[in-house]
Every structure is written in structure tokens, then in C-alpha cells.
Amino acid sequence: MYRFLLSRQWVTITLVALLLVPTMIWLGFWQMDRHDERAARNQLVTDALAADPVPVERLASPGHAVTRAERYRTVTATGRFETDDEVVVRRRTNADDEVGFHVLTPFVLADGAVLLVNRGWIPADGPSQTAFPDIPAPPRGEITIRGRLMPDETTEASGIKDLKGLPDRQIMLVNSELEAERLGARVLGGYVAQTAPEAEGGTPQQLANPGKENAALNYAYAVQWWLFAAAVPVGWVVLVRRENRERTGAAKTPDAEQAEPAAV
Template sequence: MITAVVVVAFAYVAFTVLAPWQLGKNHDTNEFNDRLRAGLEADPVPASDVLPGDGSSAGVEKEWTSVEMQGRFLVDDEVLLRNRPVDGRPAYHALTPFRLDGGPTVLVNRGWARPVEGTAAPNVLQAVSTPVTVTGFVRMSEAPPANPPMTSDGRLQVYSMNTSMVGDAVGVDLAADYVQLDEASVPVADPSGELSALDLPNLDSGPYLSYGLQWIAFGVMVPLGLVYFVWAEVRERRRRRDEVAAAVPETTGAVAGAGDDAEKTTSARGDDAPAAQSRAGKLEARYGGSRTRFHEKRNARDQERF
């Protein structure tokens, strides 16, 4: 009974929780890949067509849209993003506000560089201060970090690409979204060549679909396995019952045969009994008593002799 309850509970969880969880992750990953693929394949559009003029977020549906921006970098308001690894190794990212011509000011991730002398911030040169045209991808603002901005190695550093926090730190009203420069625009914004463009995410959909199908298969196979074991147990018990029933008549015949043999033995013993009594009577007549009495008399004579 307990096994059946566990099996039913497992199947319920597999169908209602585990499988939908993995299939939902597969759906979200495919949606993300579709947005990224569309951004990579489409030509850049003016940033004003994507980013709202009031500085609010364009929404997750517009993330990874390729945009073109015309304006200038606010080089004096640049900050470094610290503790953001690239390829599993420490890296610093240069975050610079960019004032659009006739639009809001957008935070731009110009690229990344490795630390120097262990963990010290690299000496990243300022972006170009002249009007420039760059392209990149619209990105959603990250969540605010637990640690506030700090000044280290002579540079203002932050722990997250949160546009609101960076704007407060540098005193600039930034749009809700930020832009990640593409590979073609990083050298334009960094003539020194110290910064590298961020790699784009992998378009692989991952193992979530196969995991979801596996949970569905487990939810089906486990109850079927229980049904099979119950059927096998019932069949085995029925076989044993049939074997016991078939062995009962043979046992009864053996008992009857043993009774007949016992009667024959008793009869045989009964036929020999008169002969034995006759031989005992002859001994008494010959020796004047039973064999036991005869031995007693002989022992008594032996004692008198010696």
C-alpha cells in the first residue's frame, strides 16, 4: 500500500512539477534564442525607434535588438564594473554614459579588459569625446547589487550594470536599459585597443527539452512497473497454490498405504503370537518354570556349591 502511494505521488510530481519546469525552461531558452537570432540577423535600427524617449525600459521583447546610436560619450562620468569574469577569468568592464542626439542618455558597455598586477584595475583610457556613431544591442538593466559603488585604483567602480545605481553614482539621468557595443563598434569607442568586445550568448537550446521528456517517461514507466510487479506476484502465488493443490491427493494415498502396511504387520504379528506362547509353555514344562525362573535356580545352586 505504501509503495502504491509513493508511486502515485511520484507520477503526480513528475507530470505537474518536474516536466513542466524543464519544458518551461526550454520554452524560455527558445524565446531568448529567437530574440538574439533576430538581433544578429537584422540590420541596426535607430536607437530612438527602440528606446522610449522618457527613459523607461523598452521591455524584454526588445532586448538584443541591434540599434545604432549617434551622439557623444560623457567621458568624465565613466565607471568600471568589477568582479565580472569573462571566460572564467577576472575582468573589468568599462561603462560609459552616451548622450543620444535628440534623445536620452544611455549607459554603454564599451568592452572588457583583464586586471593588472593580480587584481588591480586596468588603466583603461577614456572613450572618444567627439561625436561618434556606434552600434550595439539593447540590454535589460541588472538588479541592484548588495555593495554600493566604491573608489579603488583611482577609478569609480560598481558591482552591477544597474543603470539607476550608476546614474546616481555619477549624477546623470540614465535610461532604464543599457547598450552593449558589438564587435565592430568597440574599436571605435576605444582607439587605444585595450578593450575587447563581449561574446554573444550561445544559441544552443540546452538539455531542457530532453529532461522534460525524461520526466514524462519516468511518470509513465514507474506506475507501469508497479502494475507489472503486482501481476508477477499474483501469478507466482497462483502457481504455488496450484502446486500445493496437486500434491494433496498423493499425500493422502501415501497415508492410506501406510495404514494398510501397518495392518498387515499387525496381522503378521498376531499370527506368530500363538507359536511364541507355545514355545514358552514347553520351556516351562521342561524346566519347571519360565526361562527366568530357570536361571534363578541355576544361580542359587552355583552359590551353594562354592
């Protein structure tokens, strides 16, 4: 009855089905791994934002690479802003996806070390972004700031190219090693996205809290792949039975010449 399964067409269909099932099962487990990774990252963000503020010197030092557990931790620092060495970071967007700059200002601590502070976003003065923008000045004198600790930006991690030949006082990446060379100073690893005190008039626009990834979507994709894997053998059986019925029916039906009565 099922000798047709040995035909080239059905051997091909069967082999494809046998390959699809384990592939879809693997894709389901891959999506579950993605779900677990995103859930773990979300938990790190939640824990970091909920942790009590600590002095930045407890987590950062010159040459130190900010770890995943330290990222987004709220830190405090006491010192003064040094606006003469202030730079802007090109091609950064705000919550409305408007392109502008991030303002990066050195913050000199009591021991002379420098903390890089991202004071927030400002719009570009023109479409070319070649002119240095007007930047509202930070508070003068010694102050205490608060912000989220962030790791150095690299091309590998961000995908942003570190372009050369930029206009004066403009950079592409916030990187403590590069800034230490430019400033000729001891610069703490990473940087701080300032959250307090708030800028007068809301400018620069301070960066929003980090968003969380949608881990539930990966869980749904995993279930979807496993349902597809279960549907493949079911579909194969349905096709085989339909093919068998059609072949059986064709075998039982006489051809047209046999069905017509002989002429008298």
C-alpha cells in the same frame, strides 16, 4: 489469489505508485513549458539580432525600461565619449572565464542626454581589484557607435549584490537610474554593449553575441518523465505477478517434515 495486495506493505507500494504517475506526468508538462519559454527567448534573440539598426532614441529615453522585445536590438548613436566620468564594473568575466572589469563610459548625445556604453572587458591589474585599471581611451570627438541595447541590471534579475564602500569609480551593477544620480544628468534607460567601431588593438574586448539556450534538452527531459510515468504501472504489475508466483509456489511445496518418509 491476490489477497496479499491488502497487506500494509503492498498498500504502501500501490499508494506510492499512484502518487508517482501524476507527479511524473506533471514534471513532463513542466519541462515542456520550460522548452516553450526557452524557444521563445531564443526566437526573441534571433529576431533582435537580425533586425536593422535604429537610432537609440527610438527605443530608449530617460526612465524607460528596456523590454524583452527591445533587448539585443542593434542601435546606433552619435555623440562623444566622456571619459572623465568613466567607471568600471567589478567581477565580470570574459570568454575564457578570466575575472576583470567591464568599462562603462558615458556617451553624450547631441541633445545633452547621456547613453551608458559598455565598451567591453579588460583584465584586473591585480587579484584585489582595488586599484582603478588602465583603460584604453575611446576615439575622441564626435563619432557614431553601434551596439546591442540592454536592460538595466538589478540585484533581483542578476543575483549580483550592489555592494557599498567600493573603491573610487567602481560599481557592481550597470543601472541607468543609479548612474543618473551619480552624473546628475538625463540618462537613457538601459545601456548599450558596443560592437562598433572596434577598439584599437582589441582592447577593451567587446562583448560576444548572446548565446542561445538549449531548449531541446527540456524536450528530452519531458519525454523522459513521461516514459518514467508509463514504466511505474508496468513495474507494479511485474512485481505483483512475481509476488503471486512466489506465494503460489510456496503453497504447493510441502514442508520438509512432510516431504521426508516416516521412519520405520
